[in-house]
Amino acid sequence: MSRHRVLALLLSGLLVWLIVYPLLLVARESLLGPAGPTLDHFRSLLTEPREWGALWGSLWISLASVGLSAALGIPLAFLFERADFPGRRLLGALVALPVVLPPLVGVIAFLFLYGETGFAARLVQAVLGRDTPPWRLEGAWAILLVHAYSMYVYFYLFTRAGLARLDHAMLEAAASLGAGRWRTLTRVTLPLLGPSLRGAALLTFMTALASFSAPYIFGGGFRVMPTQIVLTRLNGDYGLAMAQTVVLSVLALAGLGLAREGGHVRAAGGGKGVAAPRRRIASVGLRRLATVGGWCFALLLLLPHLTLLLLSFVPAGSWTVEALPPAYTIANYRALLVEPERWRPFLNSVWMASLTTVVALGTALLAGTLVVRTRTRAARLLEPLLALPWLVPGTVFAIALATAFSVRAPWIGRFILVGTIWILPLAYLIRNLPLASRAVFAGLRGLDPALGEAAASLGAGRFRSFWRITMPLLRPALAAGATLAFVTALGDLVTSIILYTYDTRPLSLEILASLRQDDVGVAAAYGVFLMILSGLVFALGSERAMVTG
Amino acid sequence: MSYLVLQELTRRYGPEQGLFELSFALERGRTLSLLGPSGSGKTTTLRLLGGFERPDRGHILVAGEDVAPLGPAARRFGMVFQHYALFPHLDVGRNVGFGLESLGLGGAELERRVREALSLVDLAGFERRRIAELSGGQQQRVALARAVAPEPRVLLLDEPLSNLDPGLRERTRRELRALIQRIGITTVIVTHEQDDAFDLGDVVAVLRQGRLQQIGTPETLYRTPANPFVAGFLGRGSWIDGTVVRAPAGGWEVVVESARWPLADLPGRQPGPARLLFRPGALRLADPHPGGLAGVVVDRRFAGADCYYQVGTGGGGMLEVLGRAGAALAGQAVTLVPAAEPVDQDGVMHVFPDEPA
Ligand SMILES: Nc1ncnc2c1ncn2[C@@H]1O[C@H](COP(=O)(O)OP(=O)(O)OP(=O)(O)O)[C@@H](O)[C@H]1O
Ligand SMILES: [Mg+2]
Numbered sequence: 039m040s041r042h043r044v045l046a047l048l049l050s051g052l053l054v055w056l057i058v059y060p061l062l063l064v065a066r067e068s069l070l071g072p073a074g075p076t077l078d079h080f081r082s083l084l085t086e087p088r089e090w091g092a093l094w095g096s097l098w099i100s101l102a103s104v105g106l107s108a109a110l111g112i113p114l115a116f117l118f119e120r121a122d123f124p125g126r127r128l129l130g131a132l133v134a135l136p137v138v139l140p141p142l143v144g145v146i147a148f149l150f151l152y153g154e155t156g157f158a159a160r161l162v163q164a165v166l167g168r169d170t171p172p173w174r175l176e177g178a179w180a181i182l183l184v185h186a187y188s189m190y191v192y193f194y195l196f197t198r199a200g201l202a203r204l205d206h207a208m209l210e211a212a213a214s215l216g217a218g219r220w221r222t223l224t225r226v227t228l229p230l231l232g233p234s235l236r237g238a239a240l241l242t243f244m245t246a247l248a249s250f251s252a253p254y255i256f257g258g259g260f261r262v263m264p265t266q267i268v269l270t271r272l273n274g275d276y277g278l279a280m281a282q283t284v285v286l287s288v289l290a291l292a293g294l295g296l297a298r299e300g301g302h303v304r305a306a307g308g309g310k311g312v313a314a315p316r317r318r319i320a321s322v323g324l325r326r327l328a329t330v331g332g333w334c335f336a337l338l339l340l341l342p343h344l345t346l347l348l349l350s351f352v353p354a355g356s357w358t359v360e361a362l363p364p365a366y367t368i369a370n371y372r373a374l375l376v377e378p379e380r381w382r383p384f385l386n387s388v389w390m391a392s393l394t395t396v397v398a399l400g401t402a403l404l405a406g407t408l409v410v411r412t413r414t415r416a417a418r419l420l421e422p423l424l425a426l427p428w429l430v431p432g433t434v435f436a437i438a439l440a441t442a443f444s445v446r447a448p449w450i451g452r453f454i455l456v457g458t459i460w461i462l463p464l465a466y467l468i469r470n471l472p473l474a475s476r477a478v479f480a481g482l483r484g485l486d487p488a489l490g491e492a493a494a495s496l497g498a499g500r501f502r503s504f505w506r507i508t509m510p511l512l513r514p515a516l517a518a519g520a521t522l523a524f525v526t527a528l529g530d531l532v533t534s535i536i537l538y539t540y541d542t543r544p545l546s547l548e549i550l551a552s553l554r555q556d557d558v559g560v561a562a563a564y565g566v567f568l569m570i571l572s573g574l575v576f577a578l579g580s581e582r583a584m585v586t587g
Numbered sequence: 588m589s590y591l592v593l594q595e596l597t598r599r600y601g602p603e604q605g606l607f608e609l610s611f612a613l614e615r616g617r618t619l620s621l622l623g624p625s626g627s628g629k630t631t632t633l634r635l636l637g638g639f640e641r642p643d644r645g646h647i648l649v650a651g652e653d654v655a656p657l658g659p660a661a662r663r664f665g666m667v668f669q670h671y672a673l674f675p676h677l678d679v680g681r682n683v684g685f686g687l688e689s690l691g692l693g694g695a696e697l698e699r700r701v702r703e704a705l706s707l708v709d710l711a712g713f714e715r716r717r718i719a720e721l722s723g724g725q726q727q728r729v730a731l732a733r734a735v736a737p738e739p740r741v742l743l744l745d746e747p748l749s750n751l752d753p754g755l756r757e758r759t760r761r762e763l764r765a766l767i768q769r770i771g772i773t774t775v776i777v778t779h780e781q782d783d784a785f786d787l788g789d790v791v792a793v794l795r796q797g798r799l800q801q802i803g804t805p806e807t808l809y810r811t812p813a814n815p816f817v818a819g820f821l822g823r824g825s826w827i828d829g830t831v832v833r834a835p836a837g838g839w840e841v842v843v844e845s846a847r848w849p850l851a852d853l854p855g856r857q858p859g860p861a862r863l864l865f866r867p868g869a870l871r872l873a874d875p876h877p878g879g880l881a882g883v884v885v886d887r888r889f890a891g892a893d894c895y896y897q898v899g900t901g902g903g904g905m906l907e908v909l910g911r912a913g914a915a916l917a918g919q920a921v922t923l924v925p926a927a928e929p930v931d932q933d934g935v936m937h938v939f940p941d942e943p944a
Contacts, residue, residue, distance in 0.1 A: 207672035210639050213659035214666040216689025216737065225685075229676045 046408045046416035049401075053423040055451055057468060060438035061287070061430065067441060068280035079281035092261040093285065096247060099178060099262060100293070103185040103246035104239050110186060111193025111238070119201040122316040123328040132336040134195065136188045138573040139342060140529020141251040142546045143565040146553065147342035148184050149175065149255060150349055150562075157345060157362075164361045180256035185246050187342070192245070193238040200234030201227075243293045247286075248431030250532040263289070264433040268536065271437070283437045287430045294429055343569060349562035357558075370559035374567070380560070383548035384567065390542065391527035394466040395474070395520050402475035402519065403512075406482045421479065428472030432532035439465050440536055462542045465533040470523040477522070481515025482508075521579030525572045588651065590615035590773050591741055596645035598631055606631045607797045608645070613790065618767055618774040620788025622781065624820070628797040629777040633743050636775060638662045649740050660689070665739030665772075669746045671730040673718045679705070679729050680714030686737035704736035705729075707766065724755050731763070735770060742767070742774040748783055760786055781821055785809075793817050810934035818864050818937045827904040829863045831856065831938060841930065841938065844902040846880035846923070848930040850938065860941045867895060867909035869935035870923045879922035882906070884915045898923060 071078055083089045118130040139147065150156045154171035162172045175183075208230065212222040228235075250264045257265055263286040271279040318325075348363070350370055357363040374380050405420040427435060443455035443464075455461040489507055509516075531546040538547055545564055552561035589612035599605045606628040613619050621629045634640040636647060638659035647655045654662050665686075673682050683701045684692075692700065705711055708728035713721075721729065727747065734742060747763060748756045764787055767774050778784050784791050785805040792802040793816075801813040812818035819826070829843040831850065839850040841863065850856070873879060882898040885905070889912065896908045896915060900923075908923060915921055930936050 205670070205672060207668045207670060208674060210637070210659065211666065211668055211672040211674070211733075212685070213639070214637055214662070214664060214743075215686030215733070216660050216663070217685070218660055221689070226674060230674075232676070 040412075042408060042412040043414045043416065045404070046412065046414050046420065049405060049408070050416045050419045050423060053420070053471075056464070057423060057426050057471075059451060060442035061434075063442045064280050064283050064434070064438045068277065068284045071277060079277040082278060083281050083285060088261065089266070089282070092263050092266040092282075093289075095178070095261055096263040096286070096289065099181055099185070099253075100243050100246040102182055103189055103249075104242045106182060106186040107190040107193050107242045108235070108239065110190035111195075112197050112235070114190070115194050115197035115201060117328065117332075119198050120316060121328065122318040123325045123332070125329050125332060126316075129329075129332040129336050132339065134191055135336075135339050135343065136191050138525075138569055138576055139188065140525070140531075140546070140568050140572060141188065141249065142255075142529060142531045142549060143346065143568050144188055144342060145184055145251045145255045146549065146561060146565055147346045148180075148187070150558070151342055151345040152180075152183070160361045176256055176258040177260045181249075181252045181260070181262075184252040184256065185249065187339075189242045189245055192241045193235075196234045196238035196241075197231060200231045204230055240294065244290060244428070244431075247290055247293065248433065248532065250433060250535075254531075264431060264532065267433050267437065271536075279437065280441070283434050287434045290429055290431055290434075346562050346565045346569065349558055350566045352559045352562075354557055354559055367559075370563040373560055374563050380548070383543050383545045384564075386542050387528050387545040388571075390463050390466055390544065391524050394463055394470050394527055395523040397467055398470035398474035398523050399478065399516060399520055401471060402478040405475060406478045409479070410482045421475070424471050424475040426472070427468050428476075432469060432530075433536070435468060436465060436533040436536035439468070439533075456537065457539055459539060459542045461537050462534060462539070462544070465537050466527040466530065469530070469533060470527055473522040473526060474519040477515045477519030478512070481512045484515075485511055517579045521575055524575055528572060528575075529568055589613060590650055591619075591775075592646075592648040593636075594646040594648070596632070596635055596647065597643045598635055598640060599643055600631075603796045604628075605797050606635065606794075609794075609799050611790075611792060611799070611802050613773060613775075615773055616771045617789045618776060618787055620784035620791045621775060621777045621794060622779065622784040622791055622820075623794035624779060626796075627794040629779070629794060630745060631797070632794070633666075633745050633775065633777050636741070637664055637666050637743055663737070663739050664741045664743055665734035665737065666743040667727075667730045667734045667745065667747055669749065671726050671750075673726060673730055673733070675718050677718075678714065679710070679716045679718065679721070682718065682729060683714075683733045683736050686733065690737055700736060704732040707735070707770070708732045709762075723750055724759055727751065727759065731766070735772065740773070742772045744774065744776045746777055746779070748778070748780070763787065793820060795820075812937060815862055815864070815937075815939045818939070822866060823907065824864045824866045825905060825907045827863050827865065827900070827906060829861055829938075831858050831861050831940070833858060843880055844900055844904070846878070848925050849928050851929040851931050856938075857940050862939045862941060864937040864939070865906055865908075866935040867907050868926055869930060870906065870908050871926045872896060872898075872908060872910045872914045872921045873924045875920050875922050879924045880906075881920070881922050884917050884919050884921055887915070887917055896921075 068079055069075055069077070083093075114133060118126060118133065136144065148156075152158050153175045154173065156175070159171045159173060163169070166172065204227065208226055209222055212226045217225065248264060249262075250268075253260070253262045253265045254268075261269075263282060267279050267282045267286065270282060351366040351368065352363040353365055353367045353369060356365045374384070402424065405424060408417045409420050430438075439461065440456055443453055443461060444457075445452045446454045455464065485508065489511070529546060530544065531550075534544045534546055535550075538544060545568055549561045549564045552558075552564065591613040593609055593611050595608045595610055597606060597608055599607070604626070609628075609632060611619070621632055623629050631640065635642050638654070638657060638661075642655055645655070646653050674685070677685070680698075680701050683704050684697050687697050687700050701714060702711065705713055708731055710725065710728055710732065713725075713729070718726065718729070727750070731747075748760055751759055760783060767787070776783070776787050778787075788805065790802060791805055791808055793800040793808065795816055801808060801817045808817060809821055812821065815826075818824070827843060829841050832840050832842055834840040834849065838852050839856055839858075841848050841850050841861070843863065870880075872884075875881065880900055882900040884896050885899045886897040888895045888897075892912060893909050894912045894914070896910055898906050898908055898921060900906065906923065926935070927933075931938060
C-alpha cells in the first residue's frame with residue numbers, strides 16, 4: 039500500500055469517527071426507549087401540535103428568509119454591479135457590513151434598536167407622546183427581520199460575483215438578436231445566473247434553518263426546531279430531542295437535495311468573457327436618488343453597529359425611560375480589561391477559534407492534496423465527509439457530539455469528552471472543516487498541475503515545491519477559508535450553548551449571561567469587541583486574498 | 588447609392604485610442620474586411636456598427652436611414668462574436684431561434700427557419716444538441732446561423748477565424764466566403780490577418796491608430812499602397828533607403844547604393860531620396876559582378892523548394908530575397924539584380940518619397 043493510501047484511509051477513518059459516528063448514534067438513540075427499540079419519540083413528534091408547529095415554523099421561516107433575502111439582495115447586486123453613480127464603491131462595500139456581526143451580536147443589536155425598549159421604539163413613543171411602547175419585537179416577524187438583515191448579503195455577494203463573471207458578449211448577442219431589456223434579463227441573464235442564485239438560496243436556507251440566536255432571543259412563543267431541541271433537552275426528554283434532531287437533519291438534507299435537483303452547475307459561457315461595463319445612470323435625478331438612497335440604506339445597515347457602540351458606553355442601570363441614554367462612561371470597557379473573570383471568555387474564544395482554524399486548514403490541505411493527487415477510494419470519500427458538517431445544522435452536531443462523547447466505552451470508540459475543555463474545540467473544529475476545505479479544495483483545483491511539474495523539472499523536491507509554489511498560490515484560498523472559519527468560531531453560540539464548560543465558556547455565552555444580569559453595557563462592549571475583531575479579520579483576509587488573487 | 592455608409596464616425600478613448608472620422612461606403616451584398624494591427628480600432632468600429640458603443644459623432648447609414656441613434660436590438664444587424672457568445676443554457680435550436688423569436692415568430696414557422704439556417708451552415712439535425720457538446724468549428728457555424736437566421740440587414744463578424752486551428756481555419760474561411768456569397772448579405776469582417784482580409788473581403792480597409800489608412804480592393808492595396816504603413820503591413824518585404832532620379836534616356840531610375848535600376852513611369856513621380864520596400868520576389872541572387880547591388884548572404888531560411896535569403900548589402904542595409912534552395916550558402920558574396928524590369932512592376936517594390944522632416 040502506498041503512503042498516500044494509508045494516509046487517506048487514516049484520515050477518512052478519523053473523520054468517520056468524529057463526524058458520521060456521532061450522527062448515527064443520535065439516530066440510534068432516537069429509536070431507543072427505556073424498554074428497547076421504539077418509535078415512541080417519533081410518534082409524539084408527529085402527534086403533538088407543538089412539535090408540528092416547530093417543524094412547520096422552521097420550514098416556512100427558512101423559505102421566507104430565502105425569499106426576503108433574494109428580494110433585497112438581487113436588485114442591490116444589479117444596482118451596484120451594473121450602474122454607476124457617485125459613492126458606488128464605498129457604498130458597495132458598506133452593503134456587506136452585516137457579515138461582521140456574529141449572529142448573537144446582531145440579534146442583541148436589533149433588540150436594543152428595534153425592540154420594545156429600543157431606540158426606534160422610544161423615538162416613536164416620544165414623538166407620539168404615548169407611554170406604552172408602539173410595538174413588540176417578537177415572534178416570526180422579528181426573526182424574519184433579523185434573517186433578512188443578515189442573510190441578504192449572501193444573495194448580494196453571490197449575484198454580484200455571478201454578474202461579474204457573466205460574459206458581456208452574451209448580453210450584446212441577445213441585444214443584436216433583437217431582444218429588449220426584459221427578454222435579455224429573463225431569458226439570458228437570470229438563467230446564466232442560475233448557479234449563483236441557487237448557491238445563495240441554498241446557503242440562506244441552510245443558515246436560516248440552523249439559525250439559533252434570533253429565535254432564541256426573539257422567538258417568544260414561536261418555536262423553531264433548533265430552539266425546540268435545546269428546550270426539550272433541557273426538560274430532560276432526551277429521546278424526543280434525538281428524534282427532533284433527526285428530523286431537523288432530514289429537513290436540511292431535503293433542502294440540499296432540492297437545490298441539487300434544480301440543475302447542474304453550468305459554466306457561464308466559456309469564461310473568456312469580459313464583464314459588462316457599468317452604465318452611468320443617465321438622469322441626474324435618478325443618479326442623486328441612487329446616491330441618497332444608497333447612503334440611507336447604508337445608514338440603516340449601520341444602525342445596529344452604532345447601537346451596539348452607543349450601548350457599550352452606557353453605565354449599568356442608568357438608562358430607564360429617556361429616549362437616549364442620559365449618561366456615558368468607559369467603565370464597561372474598563373471592566374472587561376481589568377477583571378480577569380471578564381477577560382477569560384475573550385481569551386477562550388480567541389484561542390479556540392485560532393486553534394481550530396489552523397487545525398481545520400491543515401486537515402483541509404492534507405485532504406485536498408490527497409484527493410487532488412491520488413485517486414484511491416478512501417481519498418474520494420474525504421470530500422463529502424468534510425462537507426457533511428455544513429449540511430447538518432449546528433444544533434444537530436452539538437447534540438450528536440454530546441451524545442457520542444458522554445459515555446466511556448473505548449472499545450466502541452466512545453470517550454468522555456463532554457465536560458472537559460476539549461469538547462468545545464472539537465465541535466468548533468468539525469464545524470470549521472467544511473468552510474476551510476471548501477476554500478482549500480477550490481484553490482487546489484485551480485492550480486495548474488503543470489506548475490508542480492515545472493518546479494520538479496527545475497529540481498525542486500516535494501517539500502520545496504509545496505512551500506515555494508503551492509502555498510503562495512493557495513494564499514487567497516487559505517485566507518478566505520481561514521477568515522470564514524475564524525469568524526464563525528469566534529461568534530458561535532449554537533454549539534457552545536450545548537457543549538460549553540465553565541473553563542471554556544466563550545464570548546457568546548458571556549454576552550448572554552451579562553444580558554441576563556441586566557449588564558447591557560458590558561454585553562454591548564463584548565459585542566463591539568467581537569464586531570471589531572471580526573471586521574479586522576475580514577479586512578485582513580480579503581486583503582490577503584487580493585494580493586495574489 | 589451605397590447600402591452601408593459611414594460618415595466621419597468618431598469614438599475617442601484617448602488622443603490616439605479609439606476611432607477617428609472613419610468614412611466609407613459599401614455596396615449592397617459586398618463584403619468589407621477591416622484590417623489593422625492590435626489596438627487600431629477594428630473592434631471599436633464593429634461595436635459602433637453593432638450599436639454596442641455610441642459614437643461621439645458621425646453617422647451610420649443603411650439604405651439611406653441613419654441607424655446611429657438606434658440601439659442594437661432595433662438595428663437589425665447580425666453579429667458573430669469573437670468567442671461566439673452562444674447561450675450555454677439553450678440548445679442549438681433555441682440559440683438559432685432566439686433572434687427569430689424577437690421578430691415574433693413561433694411554432695412551425697420558427698422551426699422551419701431554424702432548420703433552414705442550420706442547413707445553411709451544414710448543421711442540419713443539430714437542433715437539440717447542447718452548446719458544450721460542439722467542437723470549436725461547429726460552435727462558430729452555430730454562431731453564424733444564429734446571426735443570419737433573422738435575415739439581418741448587415742452581418743458583422745469579429746475575428747471569426749481566430750479561435751480555430753490552422754487546418755480548420757483554412758477550410759472554414761472557404762466555407763464562410765461561399766456562405767456569405769450565397770446569402771448575398773452585406774458584411775463587415777474584422778481581422779488582423781492579411782490572408783483572411785484579402786480572401787474574404789471584396790474591399791479591404793486598413794486602420795492604424797484609429798485612422799483609416801486606405802480602402803480598396805485587395806489588388807489595389809497590394810499594388811498601390813497609399814503609404815509606407817500599408818505597404819509594410821500587407822505582405823513580407825524589407826526596407827532600404829535609395830534615391831529616385833531621372834534616367835538619362837528619359838523615364839525614372841532608382842539608385843540603391845551601387846545599383847541603378849529602372850522604375851516604371853508612374854504619374855506624380857518625384858526625384859529625391861526615398862524609402863524603398865522590396866518584396867522578397869522583387870530581386871534575385873546573381874553571381875558577384877559589377878553594376879548590381881553587392882552583398883553577402885547572412886542567413887537563409889528554408890521554405891520548401893525556395894529559401895528566404897537575408898542579404899547584408901555593402902551600405903549596411905538588409906534585404907530579404909527569395910531564391911532557389913541551392914542558390915547560395917551563408918557567407919557567400921552575391922549581387923542582387925531585379926527579377927524583372929522595371930523593378931517596381933506588379934507591386935513587388937514600392938517607392939515612398941522621404942517626407943521632409
Ligand atoms: N472601452 C474602452 N475604454 C478605453 N479605451 C478603449 C476602450 N475600448 C478600446 N479602447 C482603446 O481603443 C483602441 C482601439 O481598440 P480596439 O479594441 O478597437 O482595437 P482592435 O483593433 O480591435 O485591436 P485588437 O486587434 O487587439 O483586438 C485601443 O488603444 C484600446 O486600448
Ligand atoms: Mg479587437
